[in-house]
Amino acid sequence: MKQAIERGKPPQAAGEAAYRPSLAIRLRRDKWLYLLLLPGLLYFALFKYVPMWGILLAFKNYQPFTGFWKSEWVGLEHFRLFFANPEFFLLLQNTLILSFLNLVFFFPAPIVLALLLNEVRRALFKRVVQTMIYIPHFISMVIVASLTYVFLTTEGGPVNELLLQHTGEKIAFLSDPDWFRPIILLQTIWKECGWGTIIFLAALSAVDVEQYEAATIDGANRWKQIWHITLPAIRSTIVILLILRMGSVLDNGFEQIYLMLNPLNRSAAEVFDTYVYAMGITQGAFSYSTAVGLFKSVVGIILVLGTNWLAKKFGESGLY
Structure with missing residues (x-):
């Protein structure tokens, strides 16, 4: 022993x-x-x-020449300034609207695409389609923004040229605030939808084939099989990804928004990410921008914990 x-x-x-x-x-x-x-x-x-440790900047009046530890401690002063700023509600509105559109349209898109690919029986065709829809994920957002500009510009863009031929008018897609959100949403779906199917296809591969055979014998068509077998099998994966997604509700992605932002569409395009960049990098308000970033992180943690709690209340396993 x-x-x-x-x-x-x-x-x-x-x-x-x-x-x-x-x-x-x-x-x-x-x-x-x-x-x-x-x-x-x-x-x-x-x-x-x-x-x-850098979050301490949010509670200090950081001065580069004074140093991190010797800078004056101001407590919650930067948070009070941020919440009292007239732009706060504009930033919150723009950020939440974009996040809501992503949750409603982009989040379900990979699920639907994965379900469609799962129904394809020709292996070669399925692999070709998967390869083609994965490629946009590896394209730089700078390239995506450039392609968007080339297609939608009023100066010779093919979309506006077609509109001119059929309607006699052009649409300022790139400068009109009403078109900013649809463009961002379409960019996101085109670029990331295919890549998002990887997790769901992996979950679908674990579904027992015998369940489909039994359902077929019982007379269930493909739609009923998807509703009663396929979707319940990947429900836990959907819930976990939704919980994680809630953590980025106030995070719309700086690069994409910044590349499509211009003075004419700023009323719809200015979000927390671009505001942090403008205040922290261009204006040197390091402590103030850190406070804004910390606010985003705290809200993200609260949403993740809250969504996880709700998921467990409804019988799901959640994250922990």
Whole structure:
């Protein structure tokens, strides 16, 4: 038994309590596994946890020449200034509208596409389609914005040229605030919809084929099979991704919005991400912009925890 304990193994004698090896024994026994774990732990410690000290800037009046620790502590002053700013409600409105459109139109799009691909029986055709819809994910957002400009510009853009031929008028898609949100939504769907199907296709591959065979024998058509077998099988995956998605409700993606932003559509395009950039980088208000970013993070955490709580109330497993 002593040798078994030293090796970190439970005793085999009948009636003896289960033995749990100590931390020292487990470290000595599985030292190579823990060594493989070390790079990941160092990455998260150095690049995820240590930088979190930077949130203290939100409570200081940071001056580069004074330094981080010697800058004046102002408490919640930057938060009060932010909430009292007349632009706060404009930023909140624009951010929430874009997030709502993404939740309603973009979030279900990969699910629908995955269900359609799952019904394809020709393997070669399915692989070709998957490859084609994955490609936009690897295209830089700068390229996507440039393509959007080329197609929608009033100066020779093919879309406006067709409109001119058929209606005699052109539409200023790129400068009209009413068209900004549809353009952003279409860009997002085109670029990321195919990539988002990977997780759902993986979940669909785990569905027991015998369930479909039994449903077919019972007379269920394809739509009923999808509703009663396929969707319930991937429901937990959908819920988990929805919970994670709620954490980015106030995060619309800086690069895409910034590339499509211009003075004419600013009333619909200015969001928290571009505001943080404008205040922090262009105007040097580091503490103020940190406070805005911290506000976004806190709201994201609250939404994730709240959505996870609701999911567990409705019988789902949730994140934890």
